[in-house]
Amino acid sequence: MSKDSPSKVSPNADSPNTTRQRRSSDQVTLSQVAQAAGVSPITASRALNYPDKVSDSARLSVLQAVEQLGYVPNLVAGSLASSRSRLIAVIVPSLINSVFVEVIKGLQETLEAEGYQILLGNTDYDLDREYQLVRTFLGWSCSALVTAGLRHNKACHTLLANWDHPIMEVMELGKGMDLNVGLDHVAAGRCMASHLIDKGYRHIVYVGARLSQDYRASMRFDGHQSVLKEKGLDAPLLELDTLGSLQAGAEGLTQVLAQYPHTQAIHFANDDLAAGALLAAQRQGLNVPKDIAIAGFNGLPLGQHVTPQLTTILSPREEMGRLAAKELIRRLSGKNVYRRQHDVGFTLQTGGST
Amino acid sequence: MSKDSPSKVSPNADSPNTTRQRRSSDQVTLSQVAQAAGVSPITASRALNYPDKVSDSARLSVLQAVEQLGYVPNLVAGSLASSRSRLIAVIVPSLINSVFVEVIKGLQETLEAEGYQILLGNTDYDLDREYQLVRTFLGWSCSALVTAGLRHNKACHTLLANWDHPIMEVMELGKGMDLNVGLDHVAAGRCMASHLIDKGYRHIVYVGARLSQDYRASMRFDGHQSVLKEKGLDAPLLELDTLGSLQAGAEGLTQVLAQYPHTQAIHFANDDLAAGALLAAQRQGLNVPKDIAIAGFNGLPLGQHVTPQLTTILSPREEMGRLAAKELIRRLSGKNVYRRQHDVGFTLQTGGST
DNA sequence: CGCTGTCATGATAGCGCTACCATTCGTTTT
DNA sequence: AAAACGAATGGTAGCGCTATCATGACAGCG
Numbered sequence: 001m002s003k004d005s006p007s008k009v010s011p012n013a014d015s016p017n018t019t020r021q022r023r024s025s026d027q028v029t030l031s032q033v034a035q036a037a038g039v040s041p042i043t044a045s046r047a048l049n050y051p052d053k054v055s056d057s058a059r060l061s062v063l064q065a066v067e068q069l070g071y072v073p074n075l076v077a078g079s080l081a082s083s084r085s086r087l088i089a090v091i092v093p094s095l096i097n098s099v100f101v102e103v104i105k106g107l108q109e110t111l112e113a114e115g116y117q118i119l120l121g122n123t124d125y126d127l128d129r130e131y132q133l134v135r136t137f138l139g140w141s142c143s144a145l146v147t148a149g150l151r152h153n154k155a156c157h158t159l160l161a162n163w164d165h166p167i168m169e170v171m172e173l174g175k176g177m178d179l180n181v182g183l184d185h186v187a188a189g190r191c192m193a194s195h196l197i198d199k200g201y202r203h204i205v206y207v208g209a210r211l212s213q214d215y216r217a218s219m220r221f222d223g224h225q226s227v228l229k230e231k232g233l234d235a236p237l238l239e240l241d242t243l244g245s246l247q248a249g250a251e252g253l254t255q256v257l258a259q260y261p262h263t264q265a266i267h268f269a270n271d272d273l274a275a276g277a278l279l280a281a282q283r284q285g286l287n288v289p290k291d292i293a294i295a296g297f298n299g300l301p302l303g304q305h306v307t308p309q310l311t312t313i314l315s316p317r318e319e320m321g322r323l324a325a326k327e328l329i330r331r332l333s334g335k336n337v338y339r340r341q342h343d344v345g346f347t348l349q350t351g352g353s354t
Numbered sequence: 355m356s357k358d359s360p361s362k363v364s365p366n367a368d369s370p371n372t373t374r375q376r377r378s379s380d381q382v383t384l385s386q387v388a389q390a391a392g393v394s395p396i397t398a399s400r401a402l403n404y405p406d407k408v409s410d411s412a413r414l415s416v417l418q419a420v421e422q423l424g425y426v427p428n429l430v431a432g433s434l435a436s437s438r439s440r441l442i443a444v445i446v447p448s449l450i451n452s453v454f455v456e457v458i459k460g461l462q463e464t465l466e467a468e469g470y471q472i473l474l475g476n477t478d479y480d481l482d483r484e485y486q487l488v489r490t491f492l493g494w495s496c497s498a499l500v501t502a503g504l505r506h507n508k509a510c511h512t513l514l515a516n517w518d519h520p521i522m523e524v525m526e527l528g529k530g531m532d533l534n535v536g537l538d539h540v541a542a543g544r545c546m547a548s549h550l551i552d553k554g555y556r557h558i559v560y561v562g563a564r565l566s567q568d569y570r571a572s573m574r575f576d577g578h579q580s581v582l583k584e585k586g587l588d589a590p591l592l593e594l595d596t597l598g599s600l601q602a603g604a605e606g607l608t609q610v611l612a613q614y615p616h617t618q619a620i621h622f623a624n625d626d627l628a629a630g631a632l633l634a635a636q637r638q639g640l641n642v643p644k645d646i647a648i649a650g651f652n653g654l655p656l657g658q659h660v661t662p663q664l665t666t667i668l669s670p671r672e673e674m675g676r677l678a679a680k681e682l683i684r685r686l687s688g689k690n691v692y693r694r695q696h697d698v699g700f701t702l703q704t705g706g707s708t
Numbered sequence: 709c710g711c712t713g714t715c716a717t718g719a720t721a722g723c724g725c726t727a728c729c730a731t732t733c734g735t736t737t738t
Numbered sequence: 739a740a741a742a743c744g745a746a747t748g749g750t751a752g753c754g755c756t757a758t759c760a761t762g763a764c765a766g767c768g
Binding site: 070072073074075076077079080085095096098101102104105108109112117118119120121122135136138139140141159162245246247250275276279280282283301302304305306307 | 455458655
């Protein structure tokens with residue numbers, strides 16, 4: 001009796017100990033909707049996913065049944081069956097730094113409008129953590145993956161290289177694994193350094209925070225350094241061991257003044273640092289830019305509200321997110337992608353601080 | 355021939371037109387891992403999900419096979435089978451406002467450490483949008499849902515009320531649907547108003563941005579107003595039609611000075627507004643607090659770096675996220691939850707601006 | 709009138725995994 | 739010695755949905 005005969009043809013017979021108990025999910029299923037609408041499950045599925053593939057009457061009665069039963073599609077089941085999830089993995093190195101949040105914002109408003117959902121991961125600038133996140137996200141059969149930066153560890157690179165969905169690397173411009181939207185940080189560093197030299201400053205210190213982690217800031221230093229070298233100038237670097245913040249900027253100012261008393265200008269790796277230094281200088285009664293000139297990077301709103309206004313480089317962060325999202329959507333909808341690299345550029349914003 | 359006989363018992367027979375083609379996912383499956391490890395699929399599953407339910411030897415060979423084949427678990431399939439997803443839906447009204455990002459940060463670091471993943475949604479302060487997001491997220495059979503605030507539209511409320519997973523409402527304290535971690539905004543408004551009165555100010559204007567959306571700011575106004583009323587004072591309100599920002603704060607200052615020339619102090623709905631006003635006052639040569647006192651809410655770092663320092667109310671945002679996450683985890687691991695409401699409190703930070 | 713093509717619909721068979729039960733085997737209990 | 743028990747493992751049957759193919763109805767056409 002325990003051995004059920006396979007020749008049995010009617011499965012709905014009342015066989016005694018064959019019907020297993022499974023957690024009874026009270027969830028309304030598509031089959032129930034279909035039954036209520038008087039169509040087959042597959043037609044109900046089509047009515048919801050490909051509305052123009054069914055007759056008007058069928059679509060109407062399905063939608064009505066959905067409404068009536070309070071049906072909520074089980075996206076997990078749908079994804080498994082179709083191996084399309086409409087999930088987009090987004091991996092950033094930090095949430096404290098508002099720069100990444102703005103990129104996420106741009107991504108999100110564009111992706112959500114197209115019915116995609118964001119799966120968010122934060123690496124805290126740890127590439128091994130990135131690998132773990134990528135593994136998890138691939139497990140969710142995401143439709144695409146967005147990650148900040150072009151550098152990944154070996155395992156992560158291998159995993160992604162064998163993945164057959166779009167990969168979008170943002171923030172920095174360069175030859176990536178697949179799609180790329182960003183800006184040239186070396187050029188940005190050069191741009192600001194040139195500006196400072198044009199303004200007549202000769203003793204210029206670059207101040208960054210955790211450059212080994214925030215390697216894009218160190219790329220900007222590279223650009224900065226190369227310009228100064230070309231002019232035969234020294235390019236001292238001060239690296240802080242905290243994350244970028246107003247507080248760290250204030251400390252950076254103090255340290256620079258102590259270590260390099262002749263400094264005329266400080267090129268900070270970002271606006272948080274620069275604004276912190278500027279506000280600290282004010283508190284100390286220093287005149288900016290006469291006593292010390294200050295420049296930043298990012299173009300945060302804060303820089304435009306301090307006095308004097310902060311000289312900085314504006315990067316189009318939300319725009320970067322939106323463009324990345326648009327390119328992904330284009331790719332996901334099967335269209336050809338003409339350019340795999342997109343330079344969103346940057347703008348020098350000169351303020352009174354230099 | 356077209357009518358297939360149901361009595362056929364061996365499905366792997368070479369019947370001509372029966373073997374369907376399905377997209378050949380090159381993905382490594384758990385069965386392959388199991389085969390390589392010389393165990394059954396279910397043992398392989400257990401080795402990965404419940405390591406102490408299998409023998410050491412089995413676990414070892416499974417892990418080895420995983421490594422060797424580069425197996426990445428299909429979490430979609432796992433979720434469908436187990437109806438547990440280890441996804442946590444997080445819904446916030448804004449990503450521009452750093453306050454919510456900090457809560458997300460707190461949630462994330464705690465949840466990720468426990469192997470949960472965040473599904474992020476942004477309502478842009480639109481409750482209908484919240485409903486749509488909730489629907490989608492329920493479709494992903496999330497393990498829990500975190501949302502900002504206690505107010506939801508009717509449909510959303512119904513949906514959530516019938517959902518049998520933990521719901522965590524954060525930011526504001528009150529009787530919610532399930533779990534709640536937040537602070538009392540009315541009390542916070544009262545606190546700041548009392549402080550301003552203690553300082554001797556009598557003509558006090560409250561300035562908020564889009565209060566109908568940011569109803570927590572209007573709760574703070576309610577508190578503010580009640581204190582002033584108790585003292586027999588007028589409580590004028592100026593509502594700006596833009597989102598809170600430094601720029602909006604500067605405009606708020608201008609409008610207040612124009613409309614209420616006798617104003618001695620401005621109570622801003624948040625620090626962005628307050629700092630914007632403070633910096634604008636500085637640019638205009640106004641003395642803070644002699645000419646005009648300024649107070650904010652949130653306790654953003656910026657407030658501590660402007661001169662004079664901004665009087666504000668510090669809310670423990672990351673802590674709120676962490677606590678919310680911990681409570682959720684406790685609930686998800688089946689432990690009893692002692693308190694359904696958690697007051698994270700707030701701290702008045704007096705600076706030179708009042 | 710048969711042939712082909714298009715359209716709407718349905719039956720079937722999975723997607724990759726895990727819950728549920730059953731089985732085995734070695735150990736403890738009565 | 740028999741019975742009871744627990745630990746490790748496996749067979750089976752879904753989870754709820756959709757891809758694939760099959761079918762039937764109907765229009766157009768020589």
